[in-house]
Amino acid sequence: MTGAEGLEKAGSCEKAGTRAALAPDEGPLVLEHRVLKALLGAWALAACSAGETAAVEAHLGDCGPCADEARRLREAVGLLQRPESLDLDPGLRTRVLEHCLERRPPRIPVPDWADPYDAEAARLDALLQDIGDGEWHAPVRLRWFDGTGQASRRTTVAGVIAHLLSVDGLVAVALGLDDPLAGTSAESATPRGRTEAYWRDAHFPPTRSVRVPWREQSHNLVRTVSFTGGNGKLPVEYGGFELPLHDAMLDRAFECWVHAEDIAVAVDYPYEPPAPRHLNRMIDLAARMLPTVLAARRRAGLASPARTRHLVPAGEPGRSLRLEIEGSGGGEWLIALDSPPLSASLGRGDSHGAVASAEHVVAHVALDGAEFCRLAAGHVPPEEAAAGQLGDREAIRDVLFAAASLSRM
Secondary structure (H helix, E strand, C coil), X not given: CCHHHHHHXXXXXXXXXXXXXXXXXXXXXXXXXXXXXXXXXXXXXXXXXXHHHHHHHHHHCCCHHHHHHHHXXXXXXXXXXXXXXXXXXXXXXXXXXXXXXHHCCCCCCCCHHHHHHHHHHHHHHHHHHHCCCHHHHCEEEEEEECCCCEEEEEEEHHHHHHHHHHHHHHHHHHCCCCCCCCCCCCCCCCHHHHHHHHHHHCCCCCCHHHHHHHHHHHHHHHHHHHHCCCCCCCEEECCCCEEEHHHHHHHHHHHHHHHHHHHHHHCCCCCCCCCHHHHHHHHHHHHHHHHHHHHHHHHCCCCCCCCCCCCCCCCCEEEEEEEEEECCCCEEEEEECCCCCCCCECCCCCCCCCEEEEEEEEEEXXXXXXXXXXXXXXXXXXXXXXXXXXXXXXXXXXXXXXXHCCCCC
């Protein structure tokens, strides 16, 4: 009998009347050889009753041919099992921590708005632990949108971690921690200026040794915002604009994920998006920043002028675009189009600008969550974003280009 024939016979055992009820006070089942042989397929699938299992296993100790057939059937069942990925679910760490914290709350909890950065830094660190020494020098091309087109910079896996270390340092400085660029010739407080200074002043190209200071700094950031009571409104300077601390931590979480994907591609390693609730917060930050970026592009002559005769007064409803993000972490956002916030800060919920209004929607854009994030990271040109579009074409184009302009090195 072949393995497949044995498995097929398992389903016919009941119809053939081979199953017998075993009362609690009765002894072991006594079944004929032909019945026991017919039960081998069900036994291999763990579908026998307790009495049948005991009878089959007792028989296998005495019957060599049936024992060989049982072994082949068990091997066949193993081949039917779907192989499971060795890569951990990105939400596993969060679920384990939540379960632990339900049993014993932390003495000093991490602020809710710092959770995405904590999780993404941990995921990236896990990826770095798995790569070999030579892979730290694998080429990586950092990509972003410079306002008019795609830009890129060639580096290595170690260079990417040096970039994250340098830019995370902006948050460290705001919190009063040591600046990882202290003693370098950093001429600018911008992310790109700091990164270029770090690369330029290094005696040798970055190696895997950069992982230790980067991870120590990420731990210190999370620990400090936890000990300080979660003051999320502290301003973090980015050179030319600022973000409140709670948004800066989201920004760093987003960059951590994006560059982790860059590294994963370079070393041919699978990497999953963030947990849905973390991804939703990152998308929300990008959506809140769009009106300010759109206004800056308009002032630079890179976006179409406002359609209204005068800019909408602060606090008044104006033309809006409905941004629909589909899939994991998605949702809907209304983007104000014509009145720029007066605040120089990005992402603030209290910016003094126009109010987006459902009654004044002139366009609707639908994007997959991963596609929107790639657009905001500068990895997808705005002309090529796979978006469902309806309504004012100029408004749609302006918002897609503004989304791409959120990216930077």
